[in-house]
Amino acid sequence: MELSYILRICSMTILISSxxxxxxxxxxxxxxxxxxxxxxxxxxxxxxxxxHLVEEGRLEGVAFILLLTVxxxxxxxxxxxxxxxxxxxxxxxxxxxxxxxxxxxxCCGLVVLNWFVVSKIPELNGTPGGNYLVQSLxxxxxxxxxxxxxxxxxxxxxxxxxxxxxxxxxxxxxxxGMPMIVEFGIFFDLLTAVxxxxxFVFRINETFEHIDINKLRNLRG
Amino acid sequence: MFKPLAxxxxxxxxxxxxxxxxxxxxxxxxxxxxxxxxxxxxxxxFDLFKLFRKDVVISETASWIFTAAPYIYxxxxxxxxxxxxxxxxxxxxxxxxxxxxxxxxxxxSRFFLTLAALDTGSTFGGMxxxxxxxxxxxxxxxxIIVVFTLAASPRVQSTGFQAMYEGSAELGSGIISPxxxxxxxxxxxxxxxxxxRIPVDDxxxxxxxxxxxxxxxxxxxxxxxxxMEYGSALKQLLFISIIVNIFMPFGLGGGIIVTLLxxxxxxxxxxxxxxLIEINTVKFRLFSVPNLAAMSLMxxxxxxxxxxxFGR
Numbered sequence: 001m002e003l004s005y006i007l008r009i010c011s012m013t014i015l016i017s018s019x020x021x022x023x024x025x026x027x028x029x030x031x032x033x034x035x036x037x038x039x040x041x042x043x044x045x046x047x048x049x050x051x052h053l054v055e056e057g058r059l060e061g062v063a064f065i066l067l068l069t070v071x072x073x074x075x076x077x078x079x080x081x082x083x084x085x086x087x088x089x090x091x092x093x094x095x096x097x098x099x100x101x102x103x104x105x106x107c108c109g110l111v112v113l114n115w116f117v118v119s120k121i122p123e124l125n126g127t128p129g130g131n132y133l134v135q136s137l138x139x140x141x142x143x144x145x146x147x148x149x150x151x152x153x154x155x156x157x158x159x160x161x162x163x164x165x166x167x168x169x170x171x172x173x174x175x176x177g178m179p180m181i182v183e184f185g186i187f188f189d190l191l192t193a194v195x196x197x198x199x200f201v202f203r204i205n206e207t208f209e210h211i212d213i214n215k216l217r218n219l220r221g
Numbered sequence: 222m223f224k225p226l227a228x229x230x231x232x233x234x235x236x237x238x239x240x241x242x243x244x245x246x247x248x249x250x251x252x253x254x255x256x257x258x259x260x261x262x263x264x265x266x267f268d269l270f271k272l273f274r275k276d277v278v279i280s281e282t283a284s285w286i287f288t289a290a291p292y293i294y295x296x297x298x299x300x301x302x303x304x305x306x307x308x309x310x311x312x313x314x315x316x317x318x319x320x321x322x323x324x325x326x327x328x329x330s331r332f333f334l335t336l337a338a339l340d341t342g343s344t345f346g347g348m349x350x351x352x353x354x355x356x357x358x359x360x361x362x363x364x365i366i367v368v369f370t371l372a373a374s375p376r377v378q379s380t381g382f383q384a385m386y387e388g389s390a391e392l393g394s395g396i397i398s399p400x401x402x403x404x405x406x407x408x409x410x411x412x413x414x415x416x417x418r419i420p421v422d423d424x425x426x427x428x429x430x431x432x433x434x435x436x437x438x439x440x441x442x443x444x445x446x447x448x449m450e451y452g453s454a455l456k457q458l459l460f461i462s463i464i465v466n467i468f469m470p471f472g473l474g475g476g477i478i479v480t481l482l483x484x485x486x487x488x489x490x491x492x493x494x495x496x497l498i499e500i501n502t503v504k505f506r507l508f509s510v511p512n513l514a515a516m517s518l519m520x521x522x523x524x525x526x527x528x529x530x531f532g533r
Contacts, residue, residue, distance in 0.1 A: 023515075101514070104515040107519075115530055
């Protein structure tokens with residue numbers, strides 16, 4: 001089987017996993033869905049690593065990215081978020097602004113929108129690249145939608161991470177990986193962002209006694 | 222003249238024999254994973270045999286619909302399954318039935334099932350029928366989209382199952398493509414919902430708050446119950462046959478016997494997968510079923526899109 005064929009299937013499964021994320025109701029479920037998505041992303045990175053090793057005989061760039069993805073996104077960040085969500089006591093019963101069937105349909109609409117936008121670019125029309133671009137951009141948009149449709153602060157963090165996953169996917173599929181230094185920069189940005197947001201969730205919870213972002217508009221002395 | 226008749230008879234014999242076996246395998250596998258011994262694989266045959274000999278008890282308020290419904294249910298499911306041959310070699314009927322006919326024969330069977338459940342006027346029957354109708358109307362769009370996507374793909378260009386089987390067989394290992402994976406995922410969700418499997422309905426429970434299918438056949442006894450149970454097993458086999466023949470078209474070239482054995486092996490694999498899904502999920506609240514339906518519809522729609530708007 002040729003590479004582009006496998007990659008098409010992998011990127012489609014990543015798109016589906018972001019739908020699974022949108023369909024999940026509880027915090028633990030969407031942390032798990034995020035972990036699954038990151039694992040799939042790591043699988044794509046692994047395919048690229050093997051490809052580089054076999055075709056060009058060098059082992060750099062993508063291999064480090066693979067390592068970082070596995071360590072940070074598959075293990076460290078999900079377990080960190082899990083810990084935070086266990087410590088923070090929830091007072092929000094319903095976590096979403098739009099109910100799940102409608103949000104799935106909205107996300108489907110986002111994919112269709114992407115399809116039409118990308119099909120307007122003549123260079124990409126009908127090529128595997130165009131296909132990847134649709135799928136990875138859809139992951140970015142779905143992450144954005146996830147961020148605005150959830151009430152709990154942890155949902156926002158996950159949405160942010162999904163946006164990053166989508167951009168990472170775009171970079172990897174379209175250009176077979178950004179320069180390593182850029183990747184490192186993004187990863188450490190991401191890590192500090194998640195850590196800071198995690199501490200923020202704690203502080204919000206201490207100050208307001210809940211993490212429902214809907215109620216953060218009220219002022220507290 | 223002789224060959225169509227023979228192949229149809231073979232088809233009917235195979236489905237009638239295989240359908241209870243499939244339910245038995247799913248149950249046995251669930252039991253084994255839960256460290257129980259479980260009923261023997263052939264249990265449903267014994268149950269059906271026993272039920273066919275037992276007396277029938279009918280409510281005084283029941284009308285003729287109540288007694289006619291089991292026959293209509295069984296016959297319409299059997300009629301639907303005739304159009305879905307277990308192996309492609311059995312396509313030599315003198316007449317022609319397509320996927321849309323199959324979908325709506327199943328709808329006919331469901332209509333009489335729900336009508337019969339309403340007939341006696343018991344609360345459970347009414348509850349079960351209303352739930353069944355909600356679930357089936359949610360699942361129908363995605364099934365129809367899957368059928369149309371398969372039918373409109375360039376290799377098929379027909380809503381008949383024969384053309385669909387041939388199209389898949391031609392594709393060979395190219396079947397592992399985004400389009401077919403998405404459609405398969407959508408069909409598996411429909412299979413689970415339509416055959417009353419766990420995330421949607423629990424086939425092993427009689428708890429009044431959760432049952433759907435069981436609530437509808439609660440009033441039946443004796444041979445009527447046997448017909449209902451048999452019909453449900455056939456319906457399950459029908460969906461699994463469609464999955465096996467369209468999404469796993471491997472090794473169809475051999476003789477009838479070899480292909481048939483391979484078919485039995487494939488349906489056992491699907492049964493194991495269904496059992497695994499059942500064990501690893503909990504039953505959803507009824508109001509969460511639309512989420513599952515939306516997921517299935519979305520998968521089917523994305524499959525359709527990636528087949529026609531992009532790619533190919």
